[in-house]
Amino acid sequence: MATYDNFFDTIGLRDWCGDDEGGGLSSMADLMGQAGGNTDTTLWDMPFPSLDALHDSCDAIPQSRDLTQGLEQGFLAIKDSLKVVVDPLTQPLSWALENALWLMQAVPWFIMIPLLMVITYAVGRSLKLVGLVALVFGFLAFIDFYEHTMQTLAIIFVCAFICVLLGVPIGIAMSRSDRVQRTMIPVLDMLQTLPPFVYLIPLIFLFSVTEPKLYGIAIILYAIVPVVRLTDLGIRLVDQDVIEAADAFGMTNRQKLYKVQIPLALPNIMAGVNQTIMMSLAMVVIASLVSAPGLGVLVLRGIRSLELGVGLLSGLGIVLLAIILDRVTKAALARINASQK
Amino acid sequence: MTDDIRISVRNLYKIFGDDPQGALEKVRGGMSKTELQAETGHVLGLNNINVDMPAGKTTVIMGLSGSGKSTLIRHLNRLIDPTAGEVIVNGENILDYNERRLRDLRKHDMSMVFQKFALLPHRTVLENTGLSWEIEGKSRKKYAAEATKWLNRVGLEGQGEQFPAQLSGGMQQRVGIARALTSNSDVMLMDEAFSALDPLIRTDMQDLLIELQAELHKTVIFITHDLDEALKLADHLVILKDGFIVQQGEPQDILLNPNDPYIEAFVSDINRARVLRVRSVMEVTDVPPTDVAGEVDYDDTLESIIAVSEGDTTNNYRVMREGKQVGVLHMRDLVRALVPRHPGEAA
Numbered sequence: 178m179a180t181y182d183n184f185f186d187t188i189g190l191r192d193w194c195g196d197d198e199g200g201g202l203s204s205m206a207d208l209m210g211q212a213g214g215n216t217d218t219t220l221w222d223m224p225f226p227s228l229d230a231l232h233d234s235c236d237a238i239p240q241s242r243d244l245t246q247g248l249e250q251g252f253l254a255i256k257d258s259l260k261v262v263v264d265p266l267t268q269p270l271s272w273a274l275e276n277a278l279w280l281m282q283a284v285p286w287f288i289m290i291p292l293l294m295v296i297t298y299a300v301g302r303s304l305k306l307v308g309l310v311a312l313v314f315g316f317l318a319f320i321d322f323y324e325h326t327m328q329t330l331a332i333i334f335v336c337a338f339i340c341v342l343l344g345v346p347i348g349i350a351m352s353r354s355d356r357v358q359r360t361m362i363p364v365l366d367m368l369q370t371l372p373p374f375v376y377l378i379p380l381i382f383l384f385s386v387t388e389p390k391l392y393g394i395a396i397i398l399y400a401i402v403p404v405v406r407l408t409d410l411g412i413r414l415v416d417q418d419v420i421e422a423a424d425a426f427g428m429t430n431r432q433k434l435y436k437v438q439i440p441l442a443l444p445n446i447m448a449g450v451n452q453t454i455m456m457s458l459a460m461v462v463i464a465s466l467v468s469a470p471g472l473g474v475l476v477l478r479g480i481r482s483l484e485l486g487v488g489l490l491s492g493l494g495i496v497l498l499a500i501i502l503d504r505v506t507k508a509a510l511a512r513i514n515a516s517q518k
Numbered sequence: 519m520t521d522d523i524r525i526s527v528r529n530l531y532k533i534f535g536d537d538p539q540g541a542l543e544k545v546r547g548g549m550s551k552t553e554l555q556a557e558t559g560h561v562l563g564l565n566n567i568n569v570d571m572p573a574g575k576t577t578v579i580m581g582l583s584g585s586g587k588s589t590l591i592r593h594l595n596r597l598i599d600p601t602a603g604e605v606i607v608n609g610e611n612i613l614d615y616n617e618r619r620l621r622d623l624r625k626h627d628m629s630m631v632f633q634k635f636a637l638l639p640h641r642t643v644l645e646n647t648g649l650s651w652e653i654e655g656k657s658r659k660k661y662a663a664e665a666t667k668w669l670n671r672v673g674l675e676g677q678g679e680q681f682p683a684q685l686s687g688g689m690q691q692r693v694g695i696a697r698a699l700t701s702n703s704d705v706m707l708m709d710e711a712f713s714a715l716d717p718l719i720r721t722d723m724q725d726l727l728i729e730l731q732a733e734l735h736k737t738v739i740f741i742t743h744d745l746d747e748a749l750k751l752a753d754h755l756v757i758l759k760d761g762f763i764v765q766q767g768e769p770q771d772i773l774l775n776p777n778d779p780y781i782e783a784f785v786s787d788i789n790r791a792r793v794l795r796v797r798s799v800m801e802v803t804d805v806p807p808t809d810v811a812g813e814v815d816y817d818d819t820l821e822s823i824i825a826v827s828e829g830d831t832t833n834n835y836r837v838m839r840e841g842k843q844v845g846v847l848h849m850r851d852l853v854r855a856l857v858p859r860h861p862g863e864a865a
Contacts, residue, residue, distance in 0.1 A: 416636070418632060418634045418635075418636040419636050419637075419638060419639075421597060421632070421636065422630070422632055422636035422637075422638075424597055424624070425595055425597060425624060425628075425629075425630040425632075425707075426624060426625065426629065426630070426649055426650050426653055426697075426701065427621040427622070427623075427624035427625035427650070427653055428621075428653050429621065432653060436638075436652075437638060440638075440640045441638075441639070441640065516640065
């Protein structure tokens with residue numbers, strides 16, 4: 178006899194529940210109850226009227242495991258049609274990741290490392306930074322992590338680029354319409370707080386684990402948030418007096434956007450890009466669970482087979498990579514700030 | 519000079535709030551600003567404004583903060599849309615304009631100078647100055663000569679490659695004025711353009727504006743909260759209070775015949791000798807006076823006459839305009855005019 182039997186009897190729903198009393202045991206609690214033989218529950222022990230507790234008294238009410246199973250069934254049911262839409266849309270991502278991975282590994286180290294140094298100088302105009310880049314890549318190559326480092330870098334470049342490509346226009350749309358902002362903010366909050374492992378589960382159902390876009394999508398979803406938020410914020414923070422002047426001299430909305438708002442929001446947008454790159458680096462490690470290559474694979478190996486040395490060294494490699502990515506983007510940001518005062 | 523009207527504002531109302539049209543009925547029914555705010559939460563920005571702004575002259579709109587002067591000037595190029603009324607420019611009501619025609623108006627007919635300068639911080643002074651040309655899609659090469667000409671005219675020779683942040687406030691506002699002049703529009707809206715500047719620099723800028731005006735004859739609409747500045751610059755003075763016009767007219771006339779205690783209180787602190795001119799206090803006659811102490815010009819300030827007369831109040835002067843006598847100035851009248859009329863005294 179379960180706790181809520183009386184409740185269903187009194188409100189007259191017994192027939193609806195189905196007369197199944199004394200039927201098959203369905204939960205551990207029932208078994209325990211049978212074993213103990215004590216069916217009298219005191220007020221103190223009264224369980225919360227949860228799905229399981231109500232199911233004990235009334236079979237028409239589903240158990241909580243039916244709920245999770247229902248979700249799964251539902252997802253599986255729409256999976257195929259979802260795939261028809263999402264698959265071709267995301268195919269370029271797979272293609273870009275594959276090619277970037279191939280390119281970064283195909284170029285020999287004695288071209289790649291100087292090339293990265295040149296890019297660093299072009300972006301940051303600082304010889305100190307170039308030295309740091311040479312040192313870090315030299316060290317990582319010296320300990321035979323070169324291949325993994327290049328893979329990680331390739332994934333970050335592609336994902337961060339796509340984040341900016343999608344994130345900046347979304348941010349602009351948010352800054353122009355309060356309604357878009359109101360609807361986007363909860364979505365961004367959710368993307369930022371949902372544990373990253375949770376994205377992976379439905380993605381695994383949707384795509385095969387051999388496809389690079391699986392981890393590409395996971396990284397982009399996780400890392401796109403800061404660039405969207407800071408683009409929106411940056412444009413909204415542009416001095417209203419300057420906007421008014423632009424209006425008073427007859428600028429069109431498009432001219433205002435390209436000649437005033439985006440240039441003045443650029444420091445904030447660049448801060449967002451910096452954050453986006455940092456977050457994609459964080460996610461690249463988790464994404465190695467779903468076959469993303471790179472330093473994350475080594476971290477995973479360290480955990481799986483308890484190879485302490487490998488785990489620590491690859492962890493250090495990621496930290497070094499994070500430091501140079503951060504310094505280089507910050508140097509670019511500082512140059513923009515200096516030109517704007 | 520002919521007094522052509524360049525911009526004409528007719529029965530303009532602006533009410534801020536959720537239901538401006540509903541509130542408008544109440545205001546037309548005679549409700550005051552305070553009553554409206556207490557009863558409906560709406561703010562009465564402008565209340566039945568009628569102003570004619572003469573072409574080629576300086577119209578100064580003066581009022582304290584909250585009087586609606588900045589709101590009024592933003593109606594002239596529709597940065598703010600009114601609740602009711604008309605703004606007539608070139609014989610057309612600009613409230614009927616669509617977005618494209620409105621942009622054309624702002625590009626070709628009106629330019630604006632702002633209190634906080636509102637220059638683009640990421641562009642050089644030259645690029646800021648050529649803004650209106652750039653909006654038209656013209657390249658830097660095309661506008662460089664014109665922009666440099668106006669930068670030189672406002673006293674910024676050789677500063678074209680600086681960024682605005684490298685200039686002082688006064689210089690930044692010179693860029694603001696050069697930007698407005700480079701657009702070659704003949705209406706210049708100046709929203710408290712000199713209020714953010716130091717007193718000495720402000721005087722310089724006022725002199726610069728008067729100089730430019732003497733040369734270019736733009737239609738200037740100038741907003742200020744400073745009566746000295748208003749009297750110095752104005753050909754036509756409009757005094758606003760709580761969103762309605764208390765008095766408008768020739769500044770000398772307002773000073774001598776204030777029609778409202780509010781304005782009397784306002785003008786009582788003014789150095790009248792410096793503002794009032796001979797033409798406002800002279801006796802109009804072409805009969806030569808008998809005992810002349812000398813000749814003075816029609817447009818001289820009373821201050822300069824006091825200096826000439828060395829304080830002798832019994833003197834009479836012939837008032838000359840372009841070589842002809844237009845009146846006689848009695849020092850006694852002059853001294854009397856220096857004392858403001860007191861509230862309650864018969865006009």
